[in-house]
Amino acid sequence: MIQLQCQTLVEKFKASPLIVGLVGPVWLRFLASTRIMADEWADQVVHESEVQTQGEAEEFQPSYKYRVEPVNILGRRVVMIWYKSLRSTIPISYSLAISFLVCHVAREAITPSDILTWTLEGKLPYFSAFCEIEKHIGSHSKACPISVSRMFRPVQAVSSQKLESMAADIALKIGLELPPVNFHALASRYCRQLSLPPGEILSLACRIYEWSTPTELYLSVNELRIPTRVCVMSILIVAVRILSDINGYGVWESSLSNPTTTSQDEKNKEVESQFDCDMTDNAAEPSSSNNSESHFTKSLIPDSGLNGIELLRILETKYSELNDEYAYCRDLSSYLQYCKDVVFSGLQPSFEDLEEEKLLEEFWDLYQNNKGHVELGTQDDPLCNDKSSGHASRPTTDSNIDARIRRLKLDMEEHKFRYVPPQDLVKRKGYVHYTRKKKEVFIYAVHADYYILLRSCAKVAQVETRIMHQATLNLERRLEWLENRIIYSINLKQNLDDYCDFCRDDHKQNDDDSKE
Incomplete structure (x- = not known):
């Protein structure tokens, strides 16, 4: 086998x-x-x-x-x-x-x-x-x-x-020492599936991967741990948020009222953006971190031409195109062939007489001859279908905008998320802490632009949206911790009393050499 x-x-x-x-x-x-x-x-x-x-x-x-x-x-x-x-x-x-x-x-x-x-x-x-x-x-x-x-x-x-x-x-x-997953190959594949431009995204994602080196990229015997493929996708999400400013500033909402053009201010904001997102308990609203803008993460950001509005449109289209159904669910013929080859493989029908077998063949021929005349389906909703009609051709009235926002809220509620309005006043670009509330289950409060990115990536990674969200939060908490530790280490002033005799003499010698 x-x-x-x-x-x-x-x-x-x-x-x-x-x-x-x-x-x-x-x-x-x-x-x-x-x-x-x-x-x-x-x-x-x-x-x-x-x-x-x-x-x-x-x-x-x-x-x-x-x-x-x-x-x-x-x-x-x-x-x-x-x-x-x-x-x-x-x-x-x-x-x-x-x-x-x-x-x-x-x-x-x-x-x-x-x-x-x-x-x-x-x-x-x-x-x-x-x-x-x-x-x-x-x-x-x-x-x-x-x-x-x-x-x-x-x-x-x-x-x-x-x-x-x-x-x-x-x-x-068997004592086999395993490497981590092939991050570059898997991330490249996910970019192709999401129709994202791989150049800038992969470059930044690989730098985040090499800098943070998450342990979740190694196989684990713990069945309840976040899968490796989800960790790869979370790094891609962070890279996309950095490059496209998907940080809750209303990128998706602004695309509803202005579907054809993108302002120069939004293009400039993409370069200066900073990734956000951590999770705290016992709260319901996102709040900005008091930390100043991260110098280390900012040094990773290249000059990006990745437009946030266009990226969200691509993700919305891909989300509607991605199909979770298996190949044998396309039509009745595929399903029956699948049952014959896989489900009931090795079994032969036992007909009591030839008339029963002949009757089944006649019914099958009748289905094949008439299946093209019966079309089952629903007509596309012009207000909700992003796939069939483009944003430019749709009228941008207040009722249409409200309809799309209501549709997104319903989708978020289905996946145990809650819609948070965009941030109007942004004093500093640091981390934004997404929160959750415990009802029957945990309800996550997130912004619309981040949720659209999250659900598309979760669908490609074949995982629940909430698990994808949790993996992204874990990664960003780790990145924030690394940045704080590096800043602390750089600003730390060592006292000579903390050194041993050998290191103290060597440190004094280095100071004397630097003064000369």
């Missing part, structure tokens, strides 16, 4: 052929760590199955069909004991974890969510891989009377967080 997955990743998804060479050593080292290849493993598993617990039923009687097979002292089939032990030690989902792990080691821009999407769509061998395996090793034999479908057919999918933690756990067991 792992071989089939790696071959598919190389042939269909353009992964490096290096993963085919890496997967063998990784798999064998993992097998060695489980000790299932040891001589005493088989006897030990059987012995453990014979250990009785209090209240267990009496001796089990095997069926007549399996009377020739070896059994333990309780009459249970030894082959099934071995099979259940192997299934618990090496679940079928470990094949996906190892395939993802070798992609990570090979520095491929492939995420756990990609692996799961491809398996659910049937593009990556997993749910129906047993059919191909059966062609190579046969259905079953006397030495192994268990069917291939029972051994190699998964019963459920795993989450992307679970897949990432399993890959990290396998690496830990």
Whole structure:
């Protein structure tokens, strides 16, 4: 199964052929760590199955069909004991974890969510891989009377967080030291998906990455931790906010009243902008930080021509274009073919007579001939549809502006966010602290321009918007802490009494040399 997955990743998804060479050593080292290849493993598993617990039923009687097979002292089939032990030690989902792990080691821009999407769509061998395996090793034999479908057919999918933690756990067991994710490759891919200009954004994002080096970019066995791909996207969000001044100053609201032009003041403000955003509890409104504008973050900002209004328009269009549905959900034909190839793979219909089969064929032909005459859908709303009609062609009346703001508020409420009006008076450009309130769940108060950026990035990263928001807050808190520590270290005046004798003499010698 792992071989089939790696071959598919190389042939269909353009992964490096290096993963085919890496997967063998990784798999064998993992097998060695489980000790299932040891001589005493088989006897030990059987012995453990014979250990009785209090209240267990009496001796089990095997069926007549399996009377020739070896059994333990309780009459249970030894082959099934071995099979259940192997299934618990090496679940079928470990094949996906190892395939993802070798992609990570090979520095491929492939995420756990990609692996799961491809398996659910049937593009990556997993749910129906047993059919191909059966062609190579046969259905079953006397030495192994268990069917291939029972051994190699998964019963459920795993989450992307679970897949990432399993890959990290396998690496830990085999002593494999993992690198961080390939930040540049993954960030470049996300820029393409969001239709963002990669030049300035990637340049600044890479500098933020090298400066902050978040630990979240390394795989972790902690399933509840923020995924690595979300950390990559949070760095991109910070870079975009710096370059386009997406800081709650009403960029999106101003685009509603002036959809065709951009003032020179807004272009100049993009160069001077500073990224904001931290999170505090027990408050409901954003408040500006008392810190002055950061010198270190400002030094990272290049002269940017990235227009905030145009960027938000791109993100709104991409958000409506991005589709969360799988490929088999496009139409009935695709879904039925998916059920045949993946869901019910290996099964054949059992018709009692030819008339039933013929009737089904007639119904299918009737559907194929008439499906083009039935169009289901709704007419686009001219006030709300940003995709079909451009901003320039839409009348900018107060009612239209109010309608778009109401629509955005409803979308924010659906994702547990609350709309905050733009900041009118900005005394200094420092950090802005976004807040939250605890009702049934935490409700986050954010500005419209930041939310539009956030939801599009969350959709591309295939994660909930609130998790994307939390990752961005964590990163910006870290950046603020680093800046404060650097400023503190630069302004710190060391006393000579704090040095040892050797360092004190050396420090005095350096001072004398500098005076000369």
